[in-house]
Structure formats: C-alpha cells, structure tokens
Amino acid sequence: xxxxxxxxxxxxxxxxxxxxxxxxxxxxxxxxxxxxxxxxxxxxxxxxxxxxxxxxxxxxxxxxxxxxxxxxxxxxxxxxxxxxxxxxxxxxxxxxxxxxxxxxxxxxxxxxxxxxxxxxxxxxxxxxxxxxxxxxxxxxxxxxxxxxxxxx
Numbered sequence: 001x002x003x004x005x006x007x008x009x010x011x012x013x014x015x016x017x018x019x020x021x022x023x024x025x026x027x028x029x030x031x032x033x034x035x036x037x038x039x040x041x042x043x044x045x046x047x048x049x050x051x052x053x054x055x056x057x058x059x060x061x062x063x064x065x066x067x068x069x070x071x072x073x074x075x076x077x078x079x080x081x082x083x084x085x086x087x088x089x090x091x092x093x094x095x096x097x098x099x100x101x102x103x104x105x106x107x108x109x110x111x112x113x114x115x116x117x118x119x120x121x122x123x124x125x126x127x128x129x130x131x132x133x134x135x136x137x138x139x140x141x142x143x144x145x146x147x148x149x150x151x152x
C-alpha cells in the first residue's frame with residue numbers, strides 16, 4: 001500500500017475493490033470495509049476518500065469502525081507516543097477523535113441492509129468506550145441502506 005515503505009499494508013483501493021466485486025457479481029462475495037485503513041491509504045496515495053468509500057459501500061456487509069488522522073505510518077519513530085502525538089498510523093481511536101469525515105461518509109454512502117458496524121478500539125482508549133459506542137450507534141442510525149429510499 002505504501003509504495004516500497006517497509007511499514008504495514010492496510011488495504012487496497014476501495015474503488016478498485018468495488019469494481020472487482022461488481023465484475024464478479026455474486027451475492028455471496030462481499031467486502032469488509034475498514035474505514036480508517038482506507039483513510040490511511042488515501043492519506044498516502046491521495047484520492048477522493050469519500051468517493052472511494054462510497055464506491056465500496058454497496059458491497060460492504062461489515063465495517064471496521066475506528067478513527068485516525070489519515071497519516072500513514074510511513075516514517076520511523078522511536079516510540080508509539082510519537083505516532084500518537086503526530087497522528088501517524090493506525091491508531092484505532094474512538095470515533096470522532098481523528099479526522100475521518102464521518103458526516104460526509106454517511107451522506108454519500110449506501111450500505112447493504114443489515115451492514116454491521118464493528119468497533120475496533122485500542123485498549124488504551126477503553127476509558128472512552130461508552131462515548132465511542134454512542135458515536136458508532138449514531139453513525140449506524142444515519143447510514144442509508146439499499147432499498148430504503150436510496151439508490152443502490
């Protein structure tokens with residue numbers, strides 16, 4: 001994902017995966033969408049993040065929900081605290097603590113009926129789990145779904 005960097009690979013292009021799933025066209029082959037990993041990829045490669053996620057949303061029966069700042073872990077840092085201070089990497093922050101444009105995503109995306117919003121929270125932030133659950137429930141309540149007045 002990060003073009004030769006020895007860091008961790010987070011995901012492929014969501015739009016490319018959506019095109020591949022559309023070509024396969026099988027109802028039992030779907031995607032798991034890790035929103036923050038896609039945001040990290042977008043931060044490194046640059047693209048229209050909301051459009052990329054909106055392309056994959058109709059195929060995403062399962063979402064991994066956590067926040068980040070979209071800054072790939074593409075430079076060496078001495079300690080994890082530096083990554084946090086500079087907002088680098090896959091932080092698994094509570095929803096709303098990073099810079100993912102959640103409101104824009106909920107406006108642009110149409111998910112399958114029954115899509116699961118699965119919170120992935122770093123144990124360091126478990127003190128904020130109740131607020132994260134509330135924020136994620138609010139996102140799920142706003143999520144538009146196929147067949148519920150939204151175009152597929």
